[in-house]
Amino acid sequence: MSGDAHPRADDGAATVRRDRRAAWWVAAVVAVAAAAALVGPLLAAGATYELTFPPGSEGARAASLFDPVPHRRVGDVIWIELEPGDALVVRNEDAVVHQVGGILARPGETVLHTFDERGTFSDVCSLDLTVFVEVARR
Amino acid sequence: MAVLAGGCAHEDLRGVVRDDPLEVGAIALPDVTPAALRAGGVLDGDGRLMMRAAEGRLLLVSFGFLNCPDVCPTTLADLRAALRRLDADLADRVDVAFVTVDPDRDTPAALAAYLPAFLPRFHALRTDAAGLRPALDAFLATAEVTVAADGDVEVAHSAVLYAVDATGRVVVEWPFGTSATALADDLRILLGRST
Numbered sequence: 001m002s003g004d005a006h007p008r009a010d011d012g013a014a015t016v017r018r019d020r021r022a023a024w025w026v027a028a029v030v031a032v033a034a035a036a037a038l039v040g041p042l043l044a045a046g047a048t049y050e051l052t053f054p055p056g057s058e059g060a061r062a063a064s065l066f067d068p069v070p071h072r073r074v075g076d077v078i079w080i081e082l083e084p085g086d087a088l089v090v091r092n093e094d095a096v097v098h099q100v101g102g103i104l105a106r107p108g109e110t111v112l113h114t115f116d117e118r119g120t121f122s123d124v125c126s127l128d129l130t131v132f133v134e135v136a137r138r
Numbered sequence: 139m140a141v142l143a144g145g146c147a148h149e150d151l152r153g154v155v156r157d158d159p160l161e162v163g164a165i166a167l168p169d170v171t172p173a174a175l176r177a178g179g180v181l182d183g184d185g186r187l188m189m190r191a192a193e194g195r196l197l198l199v200s201f202g203f204l205n206c207p208d209v210c211p212t213t214l215a216d217l218r219a220a221l222r223r224l225d226a227d228l229a230d231r232v233d234v235a236f237v238t239v240d241p242d243r244d245t246p247a248a249l250a251a252y253l254p255a256f257l258p259r260f261h262a263l264r265t266d267a268a269g270l271r272p273a274l275d276a277f278l279a280t281a282e283v284t285v286a287a288d289g290d291v292e293v294a295h296s297a298v299l300y301a302v303d304a305t306g307r308v309v310v311e312w313p314f315g316t317s318a319t320a321l322a323d324d325l326r327i328l329l330g331r332s333t
Contacts, residue, residue, distance in 0.1 A: 097278050099278070099280075099296065101313055102154070102297070102298055102311070102312070102313020102314055102315065102316075103154055103313065104154075104278040104296075104298065104311065106278065109158070111154065111156070113154045116152055116320075117152060117316070117317060117320050119315045119316070119317060120315050121313040121314065121315035121316070122297070122313070122314050122315055123296050123297050123298060123313060123314055133313075133315075
C-alpha cells in the first residue's frame with residue numbers, strides 16, 4: 001500500500017493552497033483572455049483615413065485633397081497606400097457623385113469601407129486623376 | 139447624412155455596403171441574349187430585364203464593353219472564378235447581367251459570341267445612350283464613348299460590380315480589384331440570406 005493512502009494532518013491546508021493557486025491561474029487566464037478580446041480587435045482594426053470632397057470639387061485636379069491619406073503621386077496617377085484592415089472614409093460635400101478606388105459617394109453622403117484584402121483597387125476617378133488604392137503590408 | 143460601412147460591420151462582407159442602398163429595381167433594359175444562353179430573371183411588360191433578382195436569387199450587374207482590354211475581361215474572369223468556387227446549388231442561384239456601354243460596336247451577335255467565354259448563362263443588355271442613362275444614374279456608374287478624328291474609339295467607364303437582391307436594392311458593390319475569393323465569400327453570405 002502506498003503512503004498516499006494514509007491521510008496526513010496538513011493535507012487539508014495543502015489542498016486549500018492548491019485550490020487558491022488554481023483559482024489564481026484561472027483568474028489570470030480569464031483576465032488575459034478578456035484583455036486580448038478587448039484590445040485585439042482594436043489593434044487589428046487598422047487606421048482610418050478620411051478623404052473629403054468639398055463643394056466645387058467637380059473636375060478639379062486637386063491632388064491636395066489626398067493629403068490626409070497616405071499616398072504617392074506620379075504624374076497624374078495617385079497611389080493611396082493602405083494596409084489590410086485600414087479603412088477609407090470618402091466624404092462627399094459636393095453636388096455631384098465622387099468616386100475613389102471603386103468607392104462611390106453620392107452628394108452629401110459619407111462612405112466608410114474597410115479594405116481587409118490585399119490588392120489594388122481602382123476605378124474611374126472623378127477628379128481627372130487616376131487613383132488606385134493599393135493595400136499591402138508595409 | 140448617410141453613413142455607410144463595409145467589411146466587418148456587415149457580416150464580414152468584403153465589398154462596399156451602404157446603410158442607404160442604391161435602389162435600382164425600377165430600371166429595366168433590353169435583353170439581347172439568345173434564348174438558349176439566357177439566364178433566369180425578372181422581366182417587365184416589354185420583355186426587358188428588370189434590375190432586381192428573382193426570388194431567392196441574386197443578380198450581379200457589370201457595365202463594360204467588349205473591346206475593353208483589361209477591366210471588363212478581368213472582372214468577368216474573376217466572377218467566373220468566384221462562381222466556380224461556390225457549390226453548384228449556390229452558383230445556380232446567381233444571374234449575371236452585362237450592360238454594354240458601347241452599343242454601337244457591341245452588337246447582339248458580338249455579345250453572344252463573347253460572353254459564353256466567361257459565363258454559361260447570362261443577360262446581355264444593350265440599349266442606346268439615352269436608354270442607358272437612367273441605369274448609369276441609378277447605379278452611380280459612369281460611361282463615356284468618344285470618337286477621335288482618326289476614328290479611334292475611346293471608352294471610359296466605371297468598373298464596380300454590383301449585387302442586386304429581389305427587392306431591387308444593391309446589397310454590395312465590389313470595387314475593381316476585389317479577388318475571386320472575396321467575391322465568392324460574399325456571395326455565400328448573400329445567398330445564405332436569400333434562401
